[in-house]
Amino acid sequence: xxxIDQPTEMTATEGAIVQINCTYQTSGFNGLFWYQQHAGxxxxxxxxxVLDGLEEKGRFSSFLSRSKGYSYLLLKELQxxxxxxxxxxxxxxxxxxxxxxxxxxxxxxVSP
Amino acid sequence: xxxxxxxxxxxxxxxxxxxxxxxxxxxxxxxxxWYRRVMGKExxxxxxxxxxxxQDESGMPNNRFLAERTGGxxxxxxxxxxxxxxxxVYFCASSSGQGFSPLHFGNGTRLTVT
Numbered sequence: 001x002x003x004i005d006q007p008t009e010m011t012a013t014e015g016a017i018v019q020i021n022c023t024y025q026t027s028g029f030n031g032l033f034w035y036q037q038h039a040g041x042x043x044x045x046x047x048x049x050v051l052d053g054l055e056e057k058g059r060f061s062s063f064l065s066r067s068k069g070y071s072y073l074l075l076k077e078l079q080x081x082x083x084x085x086x087x088x089x090x091x092x093x094x095x096x097x098x099x100x101x102x103x104x105x106x107x108x109x110v111s112p
Numbered sequence: 113x114x115x116x117x118x119x120x121x122x123x124x125x126x127x128x129x130x131x132x133x134x135x136x137x138x139x140x141x142x143x144x145x146w147y148r149r150v151m152g153k154e155x156x157x158x159x160x161x162x163x164x165x166x167q168d169e170s171g172m173p174n175n176r177f178l179a180e181r182t183g184g185x186x187x188x189x190x191x192x193x194x195x196x197x198x199x200x201v202y203f204c205a206s207s208s209g210q211g212f213s214p215l216h217f218g219n220g221t222r223l224t225v226t
Binding site: 089 | 154203217220
């Protein structure tokens with residue numbers, strides 16, 4: 001079966017660093033995605049990992065360990081606008097076919 | 113470049129009625145996906161089109177749901193007759209299918225069946 005776990009909620013302070021963890025057990029693996037979703041809006045693509053290691057993109061970094069079925073999203077220099085739901089998703093299809101299995105999402109609240 | 117657009121943004125219908133949701137993908141994207149999020153649950157895959165062909169419809173819950181993509185451009189998802197458990201947010205997404213090809217999502221249609 002497919003199972004993706006991530007914390008339901010997290011809180012942090014403006015300017016701080018927060019790490020959102022995701023563990024997965026899926027029948028196939030062809031990449032892990034992180035999406036950000038503000039209430040009432042579309043999920044927007046943040047990052048993608050297919051090989052082990054850290055991918056950095058500005059204030060956002062994502063890490064993957066395939067042997068452990070584990071990923072995290074690291075957000076630095078938090079801003080109020082980073083308050084949103086963060087979705088971890090695993091692609092279990094072939095390259096080019098992005099059928100994703102999603103976790104329930106982590107609601108991040110950034111306070112002043 | 114226009115993003116993925118969905119219509120309507122909200123729909124409230126009674127049990128037993130029919131509703132049709134529409135999705136316009138990003139121009140040139142051959143891959144089109146429908147996903148659904150029921151309250152309190154994760155976003156779940158419904159089906160995948162490559163151009164006008166159904167590549168994978170394993171996530172469709174039952175035969176009350178019918179998806180089409182005539183001409184390989186926009187897609188519609190019809191629910192007939194609607195049941196209470198069909199309430200949720202229906203997302204459409206598209207991708208080019210090139211390289212690692214992330215999904216680009218629309219804002220979703222919030223369907224409420226009363």
